[in-house]
Every structure is written in C-alpha cells, then in structure tokens.
Amino acid sequence: MEAFVMAIVSQGPTAVPPGGEPAQRYTDCGSDHSNSKMAMLERARAIIRHEAAALETLSNRIDEHICTLSDHILSSTGTVVVCGVGKSRLVGERISAILTSTGTRSITLDPVDGLHGDLGRVCAGDVILALSNSGKTAELLQLVRAVRQIPVMVAAITGRATSPLAQAADMVLDIGPMREACALGLAPTTSMTAMAAMGDALALVLQERRGFTREDFAHLHPGGSLGRELMRVRDLMWPLESMPVVRPNTSLSLALLSMCRAPQKLGVAVVVGERCKVTGILIGESIGRLVERGAIPDLDDPVERHMQQPASISWDAFVNQAEQLFRQHEIELMAVHDDQDKFVGLICRQEFLKPS
Numbered sequence: 001m002e003a004f005v006m007a008i009v010s011q012g013p014t015a016v017p018p019g020g021e022p023a024q025r026y027t028d029c030g031s032d033h034s035n036s037k038m039a040m041l042e043r044a045r046a047i048i049r050h051e052a053a054a055l056e057t058l059s060n061r062i063d064e065h066i067c068t069l070s071d072h073i074l075s076s077t078g079t080v081v082v083c084g085v086g087k088s089r090l091v092g093e094r095i096s097a098i099l100t101s102t103g104t105r106s107i108t109l110d111p112v113d114g115l116h117g118d119l120g121r122v123c124a125g126d127v128i129l130a131l132s133n134s135g136k137t138a139e140l141l142q143l144v145r146a147v148r149q150i151p152v153m154v155a156a157i158t159g160r161a162t163s164p165l166a167q168a169a170d171m172v173l174d175i176g177p178m179r180e181a182c183a184l185g186l187a188p189t190t191s192m193t194a195m196a197a198m199g200d201a202l203a204l205v206l207q208e209r210r211g212f213t214r215e216d217f218a219h220l221h222p223g224g225s226l227g228r229e230l231m232r233v234r235d236l237m238w239p240l241e242s243m244p245v246v247r248p249n250t251s252l253s254l255a256l257l258s259m260c261r262a263p264q265k266l267g268v269a270v271v272v273g274e275r276c277k278v279t280g281i282l283i284g285e286s287i288g289r290l291v292e293r294g295a296i297p298d299l300d301d302p303v304e305r306h307m308q309q310p311a312s313i314s315w316d317a318f319v320n321q322a323e324q325l326f327r328q329h330e331i332e333l334m335a336v337h338d339d340q341d342k343f344v345g346l347i348c349r350q351e352f353l354k355p356s
Contacts, residue, residue: 047181054190070205078125080106087188088131095199102207111139128154133191135163144168234315237336237345244269248304255303271307278343280307310335
C-alpha cells in the first residue's frame, strides 16, 4: 500500500514557480529513519522556497490597478465586502480582518448566503472584493451579476486575467497563474499564499495612505498582549485625585490614617507643599518595612522626614517603557507627569502583573 501511495505522489506534476526551479519532492520514505527525516525536511524547505519564489514573481506583476482601487476605497463612504467560496473564502476572511484592524471597514459575504437573502448587507457605495483563483466559481459569478442592481464597484483578485470573473469585474488585481506547491498540483497552496499577499498589500497601502497611527491601532486593539503593549502610562496610572493628600508637616500618624480612610486603598499619600506643588510621596509599604526591621518610626514625626522622591515617567510613554524602567531600577512605583512636567499620578509595578 505504501509503495502504491508513493508511486502516485511521485507521478504528480513538478511544482515550478514562474521563473523558479522545480521543487524536489519527498518520494521515498525508505527504511533509514535518518534519511527519511532529511528527505522530509528538504521537501518542506523546497515548498517554502517555491512559495517565496511565487511571491517574488507577484511583486513584479503587481500594477497600478492596486493604486486605482485604493483611491476608490479611500474616496468611498461604503464598506469593502469580501467574497469567496471554499479556500478563497477563508483567505477572504483573513483579508477582511486585516482591512478592519488597519482602519478600513470590511465585512465578508458568503456568495451562497448572498444569493439567499444576505445581499441586503450590500449597500450603494460599497466595494465588492471577489476572490477566485480560477475566476470560474459559479456561485461567485452569480453574486457578481446580482450586485449589479446596486451601484457598487466590483474588484477581483484572480489568477486568470481573462476569466469570466475578470471580465465581469470593474477592476482586476491579477496574481497570475500559479503552480501549486502540492505534489499533485491540486491543493490550493501557492495560489492562496499569493492571494493573501495581494490582500495584505491592499490593506497596508490603505493603512499608510489613511495616516493610520500607532494610537489608532491601539484604539482598535484594546485587549490581549498586543493591546497592552500599545497602552499608554496614563491608561494604567493612579490619578492624583484618587490618592489622599497631606502637607509636609502633617504627622505620620494622620497621614497613615488618611491612607486607611481613602476610598481606594492604594497605600500611598501625596505630599503637597506651597502653591499646591507636589514635594514627595509617602509610601505605606516603606513604613511597614521599617517596623519589620524594628526601626519603629515616631508617629508624631512630620511626613516630610519619611516621604520619597520616586522616579518619574511621562504619561504619554508606552507601558512597555515603564516596565523596562521598573526592571532596570528595581523599583515598585513611579511618579507620572504630563506634558507641562506637572505631577498627575502614580504608576505601580503591580499593575503590570494583572491579567490583560
């Protein structure tokens, strides 16, 4: 049985990217396990080289149509509606997700669903982005004909510039004919990689032309590690208004009492001097360490004897910059200042230990 399967595989068409060399196929499991592993590894590398060569060819094939399409999308008030069937649908979902996360409104529409009621999701001014490597997918062609009753633009990503889909579209992003990396030449692999890359190119050209910033990206990605990485210090800081305020000559006992009575038990008090200028921070944990060592402070001492001058960071800094400073200086707390160098709050290292 094994010999039969390998014989079939070995007869498949050679995967040759345009302008590339034939990929060596893994055709013999053999009895030597080491040789078998090496053959599989080389085959895996050949597949990646094959797809990389196809992308290089695509980069030379891409033309001004992508510029014209991006112009139309930018001037449009509608949504990019991405459509495809089978593997093209899956690639379309990815393209739509990239568009959405980089500032371009997009949805996906299954052509079959569109032909059975969901066409109502398409509005005047939308852009239909139809995906089909062959350009012959029947359901997709039906959908394209159906949307002509709505004033929309139809753009196609296809590997056949003379296909029915290309002829029906207003604009074509041509990925060109692709030899699949599959040894049988059948599984949509290289063509799907090229289609996804064309979608990336369109989405990221639009992103840059919109002037989509890191701050915009953070706004659309508030959750998870990515969202946390893009957060600013001001998003995690304790604002000045949430902390008890004491004078430099306030007794230590009254300052500690104000910490206990504060609505938020942050364990700190802000020391404010003349003209409401912040002169330091009283940290309850530091007093606790003195007590643990037996160096019990006089509770009648003025706060200014025990207050600290913590390191400072701008409220516009990213939280990963604050994390670096916490690790570098081995500190637990930093003061936060605004653009006028005015104290506006504190940021605690413990905030970074909370789950995203």
